[in-house]
Amino acid sequence: MERMVNSAILTVDDDPAVSRAVARDIRRRFGDRYRVVRADSGESALEALRELKLRGEQVAVLLADYRMPHMNGIQFLEQAMDLFPRARRVLLTAYADTSAAIDAINIVDLDHYLLKPWDPPEEKLYPVLDSLLEAWLATPEAASTETRVIGHRWSEPSFKVRDFLARNLVPYRWHLCDDPEGRRLMTAAGATEDDVPVVITPEGKTLVKPSTAELAGSVGLSTTPASDFYDLVVVGAGPAGLGAAVYGASEGLRTVLIEQRATGGQAGQSSRIENYLGFPDGVSGAQLTDRARRQALKFGAELLSTREVSGLEAAGPTRVLHFTDGSKIAAHTVVLATGVSYRLLDAPGLRELTGRGVFYGSAATEAPSCTGSDVYIVGGANSAGQAALYFSRYAARVHMLIRAPDLTKSMSSYLIEQIEGNEKIVVHPCTEVIAAEGDEHLERLTLRDMPTGATRTVETSWMFIFIGAEPRTDWLDGAVSRDERGYIVTGPSLITDGTRPHGWTLPRDPYHLESSMPGVFAAGDVRADSVKRVASAVGEGAMAVSVIHRYLEAQ
The missing domain is CATH 3.50.50.60 (FAD/NAD(P)-binding domain)
Structure with a gap:
């Protein structure tokens, strides 16, 4: 029969000989379909269940011995119900304890009780488990392979976690901390409502009130560059930045794309873009972003998430970018594609x-x-x-x-x-x-x-x-020329009355899209006088790479 992926049968008995025997018999018949988990006390069994819960696994049957010290079988099953309410429950008991087993039917909604000894298992054990597993398979708990987020409905930190995951195209499942499954996950994680938001990764790792960098690293997003020097660093993963990364990497440039929040920028939040060339039925910003991101990665570009750039400087022919954490990265060329951000509405409350x-x-x-x-x-x-x-x-x-x-x-x-x-x-x-x-x-x-x-x-x-929107370019103050609104001035616009920009050291005029720092280019909405459209941003990102080749050939 087909193996039930991520499904377990758990047995608990404080007698090592009995514990081994029951696990052996269950494994012999069901080990090809279910993982058999064995525990020697109610406490250790609950800990095993918490780990299974955090990993998103299912538990089909719980089989517990009645007579155990500290926590008997009924007490264990009662607590186990909080974690896996759909698991079938079996009490293993001696003949003298049958009255307690019968009482347990009402206390923990017991599905069956087995008398010791259960030999031969073909007659006394397997038919019972076959029946219980058949019933469980009819209404199983859904195994979770997604990141799970537990939080308050009206909580800004909870919203920020969900928004970050959604915009970075990380599948997740949202649970309110006061709904039944949310409470079960909180119990399994050993967390309280004061700890939210709580994030549980598919591997079962628990994050309490994670920072975006911690969250990114735990869900598989890269946050550390593989090298300290590149041909091209692209700052900003909106349409212009993604366009530059795709064309740069596809044309052989060692390219790294740096994004502070999420790929796609403002365009990535658009529910439907209907005037983008080649999509007559429209395309969502998330779909367009996902395709562009995968395309850039396919060609070998690196993508760094949750990294904020705080400064830019020239070191001879090298361009150095500084991060807010004190680290830095260097390259022959840079494309600034940081886009714009929505202005804040100023009103009380x-x-x-x-x-x-x-x-x-x-x-x-x-x-x-x-x-x-x-x-x-x-x-x-x-x-x-x-x-x-x-x-x-x-x-x-x-x-x-x-x-x-x-x-x-x-x-x-x-x-x-x-x-x-x-x-x-x-x-x-x-x-x-x-x-x-x-x-x-x-x-x-x-x-x-x-x-x-x-x-x-x-x-x-x-x-x-x-x-409306405004560029977030304060970190470039003194590094490149900006207009009165903060947009980056490029190309011919840098020439005033035939005079090149202050500090320009090359014998030629700035190339189209090139800023006042040679080798640093701007593309998309952050560039002064740009056309604020997705198609033009992608085009400028691609165009920047063609100009970068000219720049590198002249070096």
Whole structure:
């Protein structure tokens, strides 16, 4: 018969001879299909069950001796039910203890009791276990090969863990700490509600309130470079950075891609991109990101997660990047593709409720929880429109709050048409949020009509903010030229009245996409005067690599 992967039969008896005998007989008949786990006390058996639970394995049958010191068989089965409530329960007992076994039917919902001795097992043991295993197979517990996250519903740290895993395309299962399975996992991990979020890896490793770096390392994301020198370092794994990594690695450059949060950038959060070349039916940002990431890895690029770059300097022909942890990495060339971040909405109550009903970006992990609720979207550009359409699949109604009179100046016409045709979406022009309130989570918003100044309060637990973006380039201060808004100036724009940028030492003008530091290029939204579209960002990433070849050939 086919082996039941990750399924066990556990036996516990304090008598070593009896313990060996029952395990031997069970293994002889069922060892080809089930792992047989043997324990010599109730305490050690519970510890074994906790390890099985954390590893996501199943337990089909629990067979416990009644007479054990410290914890008898009934007491053990009672506690074991908290970890594996569907496991079939068998009590091994002497004839004199049959009354206790009968009582156990009511105490621990006992499925069967076996009298010692059980010889011959073909007559007394195997038929019982065959029947119990057949019943268990009809309604088994689902084996877990995913990362499991246990936390509070309205908890910013819990949201950050789930958002990090989702955006990095790590499969996970979410459990509330007060639901039955969440409580069982917390018990198995030896954790309390004060410890959440708790993350349990598929291997059974428990992480309590993990940092993003700790989380990344535990779920298989690389955080340490394999080398200290590369041909090309790409900072930022949005569309531009992924494009540069794919083309750089495919053309033989030793390439490493560094990302602080998650691959895909803002585009990776888009529920549906419908105007990207080659996808007439649209593609989600997550799908596009996953394909690009796998493509870069296929060509040999390294991808480092949860690494924040804090500085850039030139050391002769070498470009050195410093990390916030004090380490550094060097390369012949650098592509800066750090993109932009959503601006923070400045209104009372928002900062305190961020991650607890107030979210920046689409936060797609929250969409199913919005079912039947009113959702508020702040912003009127494409990202806000895509989010409104996505949340309309779940929400009772989606309210778009925009400061402009209509959507025409900031949103693509295809999105406007879809929004106008969606009866669940209501656009509120000339409206702004001036306050948010709530105890454990967002409960209400105060809105203001900008022309009249009239205010009103609305009840909601969900607000998603898309109010423009700004580059996070402070760490480049003094290293490369930036415009007044912080965007990186490149190529011909660096030439003023025929004069090259300050500190430029080469006899040629800066190449297209090259910054004021030779060998350092910018691509995508972080570059001044760039076209803020996914396709153009990918194109600039690819173009940067072609210019890098020119730069390297001239060195």
